[in-house]
């Protein structure tokens with residue numbers, strides 16, 4: 001569904017390119033993680049996918065069509081929840097619909113539906129301050145789902161959460177993914193998180209990069225955290241950490 005074809009990109013202010021002739025593809029319904037050292041260009045890939053930046057060379061296609069000809073093919077969820085503290089959860093969720101002129105009754109119905117899906121219907125009239133960090137990220141995810149896009153771009157969505165909440169949210173996210181039949185691209189610098197969640201992991205190792213090594217995780221779904229203790233998975237994690245360390249020391 002998503003295809004990068006020989007994409008080259010450099011920020012105007014930079015002397016050097018960030019990626020050169022990068023080609024990769026992601027299949028419909030995949031759960032793919034992208035890992036790499038901080039500053040290597042992971043978030044930039046998302047900015048290119050959602051059209052915030054344009055490649056100097058190459059093409060980005062979704063279902064075979066250039067993204068410039070498409071609307072609402074992807075939805076982005078950032079690390080911070082970006083909820084307005086003075087708006088209730090309902091009003092936060094409805095904001096994009098408000099801006100799009102959706103009738104209030106329909107806004108409310110869709111908000112209810114999506115809050116129910118993420119298990120937070122009771123919090124509809126509450127404010128962000130009344131929710132834990134994990135709950136706020138679930139609201140943020142609900143807002144991403146509401147966009148209706150088939151491809152979700154999640155940029156380190158759990159990295160600000162404490163360890164146990166993060167583990168819970170990972171399991172929760174897998175349930176959501178299994179339920180909704182979405183394609184998920186997930187950025188993280190946490191190797192274990194990438195291994196637990198994904199079918200495939202793309203590793204960024206060079207600067208500039210012209211390819212990403214693709215590593216398949218030999219686990220089926222549903223997954224359990226005890227799977228992480230299997231010898232082949234422990235070995236895979238070590239290999240990935242090794243690749244990232246080599247790239248940091250470049």
Ligand SMILES: Nc1ncnc2c1ncn2[C@@H]1O[C@H](COP(=O)(O)OP(=O)(O)O)[C@@H](O)[C@H]1O
Nearest residue numbers: 011012013036037038039040041042043044045
């Ligand atoms: N909007 C921007 N304009 C100019 N440079 C940017 C911009 N966003 C990021 N960069 C630079 O590009 C590099 C890679 O950024 P980014 O894609 O955010 O990396 P990552 O997400 O892997 O940490 C960083 O060195 C950063 O300073």
Ligand SMILES: [Mg+2]
Nearest residue numbers: 042043044155
């Ligand atoms: Mg980033």
